[in-house]
Amino acid sequence: MDKPEILNHVRVVLSHTTHPGNIGAAARAMKTMGLRDLYLINPRHFPDRQADAMAAGAVDVLRDAVVCSSLDEALQGVTLVAGMSARVRDISQEVFAPREAMPLLVQQAMRQPVALLFGTEMSGLTNQELARCQFMVRIPANPSYTSLNLAAAVQLIGYELRLASGQEECALPEVCPASAEQVERFFRHMEDTLTEIGFLRAQQSTKLMQKLRRLYARARLEQEEINILRGILTVTTDFNARHGVIESNEMILKK
Incomplete structure (x- = not known):
C-alpha cells in the first residue's frame, strides 16, 4: 500500500468535544499531518463558525467530518483503536509512548482502518471508551502539569504517525558537492x-x-x-x- 493510503486508513475520533474551536484546531492539525478522516461523537456545538475560524485552511476536513451519536457508530469498521489519555488510571491495556505506538497503528492500517480516540477536554476518555481500546497512548509531559490542549495532542500524535508511516521525507534542496x-x-x-x-x-x-x-x-x-x-x-x-x-x-x- 502507498504511504498516503496508510494515512487514509486512520480515523481521528473526538468524543463529546465541548468547545467548537478545539474541533477546528484539531482539523487543522490533522490536515497538516496528512490526516483527513474526522469523526465527532456528540459534539456540543457543531457545525460552528468558531470551528471554521480555528480550522483556517482545513475547513474541508470539517465539511467532511462524520458526526456520530454513539461510540459504536464512530468505530464501525475499525479493527484497532488506540486511546489517548494523560491520566493515570488502573487500566488493563498496555500503555505506550507515541513513538512506540504509532508503528503498531501503521502496521494495522496497511490492512484495515484504525482509529485514534480522544476523550472530552475536561475528563478525557470514559471507562466505556477505555474498554474499547486495544492499547493506550500517553504523551510524555511535565509530571506536575500534564494538561495538553486537544488540538496540540492531535498534532503531536499526527506527527508521530507521519514519521512512522514514512511520510517525513522532505524535498531537500539540490546541492552540488565538490569533487x-x-x-x-x-x-x-x-x-x-x-x-x-x-x-x-x-x-x-x-x-x-x-x-x-x-x-x-x-x-x-x-x-x-x-x-x-x-x-x-x-x-x-x-x-x-x-x-x-x-x-x-x-x-x-x-x-
Missing part, C-alpha cells in the same frame, strides 16, 4: 595563500594544514562554497601583492 579534485585544489590554494601572507611557517605548516583539512572535511563542501572560499583566497593574495606581507606573528597558532 575530490576541487577540494584538493582548494587546499593547495589555501596553503599557498597562507604561506604567502606569512600565516603558515615551515615548522608548523603540515600540522596546521592537517587540522584545516579536518575542519573543512566536516563541512562537506559544495562546489559553490569552494568557489566562494577560493575567491576569498584570491582577494587575500591580491591585497598582499599590493600592500606587502601581512604581519601575522601574533596570529600564528601555538603548537
Whole structure:
C-alpha cells in the first residue's frame, strides 16, 4: 500500500468535544499531518463558525467530518483503536509512548482502518471508551502539569504517525558537492595563500594544514562554497601583492 493510503486508513475520533474551536484546531492539525478522516461523537456545538475560524485552511476536513451519536457508530469498521489519555488510571491495556505506538497503528492500517480516540477536554476518555481500546497512548509531559490542549495532542500524535508511516521525507534542496579534485585544489590554494601572507611557517605548516583539512572535511563542501572560499583566497593574495606581507606573528597558532 502507498504511504498516503496508510494515512487514509486512520480515523481521528473526538468524543463529546465541548468547545467548537478545539474541533477546528484539531482539523487543522490533522490536515497538516496528512490526516483527513474526522469523526465527532456528540459534539456540543457543531457545525460552528468558531470551528471554521480555528480550522483556517482545513475547513474541508470539517465539511467532511462524520458526526456520530454513539461510540459504536464512530468505530464501525475499525479493527484497532488506540486511546489517548494523560491520566493515570488502573487500566488493563498496555500503555505506550507515541513513538512506540504509532508503528503498531501503521502496521494495522496497511490492512484495515484504525482509529485514534480522544476523550472530552475536561475528563478525557470514559471507562466505556477505555474498554474499547486495544492499547493506550500517553504523551510524555511535565509530571506536575500534564494538561495538553486537544488540538496540540492531535498534532503531536499526527506527527508521530507521519514519521512512522514514512511520510517525513522532505524535498531537500539540490546541492552540488565538490569533487575530490576541487577540494584538493582548494587546499593547495589555501596553503599557498597562507604561506604567502606569512600565516603558515615551515615548522608548523603540515600540522596546521592537517587540522584545516579536518575542519573543512566536516563541512562537506559544495562546489559553490569552494568557489566562494577560493575567491576569498584570491582577494587575500591580491591585497598582499599590493600592500606587502601581512604581519601575522601574533596570529600564528601555538603548537
